Amino acid sequence: MNAPLSLAPSAPANTSNDTDWSQRVAHAFSRAAPHYRRHARAQAAMAEALWSYLPASADHILDIGCGPGDLAYALAAHYAGARLTGVDLSYAMLHEARKQPHQQQLTWLCADAARLPLADASQALIVSNLAIQWCPDLQATLEELRRVIRPGGRAVINTLAPGTLSEIEQVWRQPHAPAGVLSFRDAACHRLAAHAAGWSGITVDQACERFHYPDLRAVMDSIKGVGAQVSGRDVRRTRGDIERARRRYETLRDHRGLPVTYQRLTLVLDA
Template sequence: MSALPLATPASSSAAPADDWRTRVARAFSRAAPRYAERAVAQRIMAEPLLSRLPARAERVLDLGCGPGEMAASLARHFGRGCTVSGLDLAPGMLEVARRTHGDTARWLCGDAAALPLGDASQDLVVSNLAIQWCPDLDAVMAELHRVLRPGGRALVNTLAPGTLAEVGRAWSRPDQPAGLLSFRDAAHHRQAAQGAGFCRLDCRERALRFHYPDLAAVMASIKGIGAQPSRPGGRLTRADVARAARRYETQREPEGLPVTYRLLTLELHA
């Protein structure tokens, strides 16, 4: 529980870029061994992307591939004639992907804002819950546009304001009155996509609600989406955790403690 209260890397733009990359890579690498078992919500949220896959593609990028589950699924979907690349910032995630899925995909360590791929080299980019952690959305969109061939597509899931609102309320403190979690809205994504040169954008937003038995289960579930400490190096006391548990209990519903995600699903055409 020492990683909370929460803040997103995107809300920490004052931090040097190299420091942000290092912190995010370390956080996800630490989470890698148990990521797949904790990422139930992430797999459910991936379904809108998988339902939009084209019938054929020869070169596909899974951006923010984590332990490689989606990259392996993409390789099965498109078959032997397709080369799938799985890219992640966290070496630990890629180690798990290689160990679990072998040479199903090319595993690349890299930053979404500086993709190690050639111009117009991909038919399709798929990304599930990754770009919300990138501080420079304009740079990410520009890179997506650069690596896609003319007529190519990007299918992207990201998170919108209102995500994890219950968690923010439970962990809020008098000295931190503002929202602890910051995500960019649909208008921001539209503007960035248009600025990058995408000719068409479909953007859909919906809320998904999950329930958990207690605070420990809530915190285990959201580690998979990469929440970061609001104060690097900060530690929580038992009293902090007990206070958060009491606050969360006031939000309990018959099904359990709620966790809401505001999911943005983007379809970008190059």
């Protein structure tokens, strides 16, 4: 079994490490692309929270961090006739997206959310499910989304808050090695960044979502299997470390299995 995994970047904003970080994120998700859907139960469930915030109509829609395209295709079906662009850092994820039945209104674009090759005020709606936690400069990313949204447009974004993967951190923590779960930004940080980025209407809703798995391998597959393994390059886990983590996790088991907690933030930003 591999070392514990990271779901959020620790790279500071505005550093020369940003490009390297983006390349590492893209590589991790590209490795996971062929089997992403098999492990993405939590991601798919959390995407459902976006729908109640979406406007009744939109003609140009941008899906940030679209992965293999499931949400993008659902949006295209919901907004009949809309032009939809799916953006992802990973070419391999976009390759998976293109395997689905072709729809004329869908375009796939390999790009960084903080540097979009799109015109100003070109989008009516931006949707993103669990992607912006990977962006090291949150304010710059929200400024870029604000740039491409039309006046009166809306962005609806799921991301993650502190407390996410708390069980992973607990069971892997050791004096000689980090748990591998990095810091997430809280709701206040997102509100401040959105305000500084120029969004006029800002709502941030938080919800705790918990998923259960039969054993430690299934828990870790639910993270590694969706590409969320970027940090931990210098961490080496022994068989003893893995067995210790397994025993610790078993103390958290309930009748549904081993829990994995996500603190979901849903940002609703109006231009």
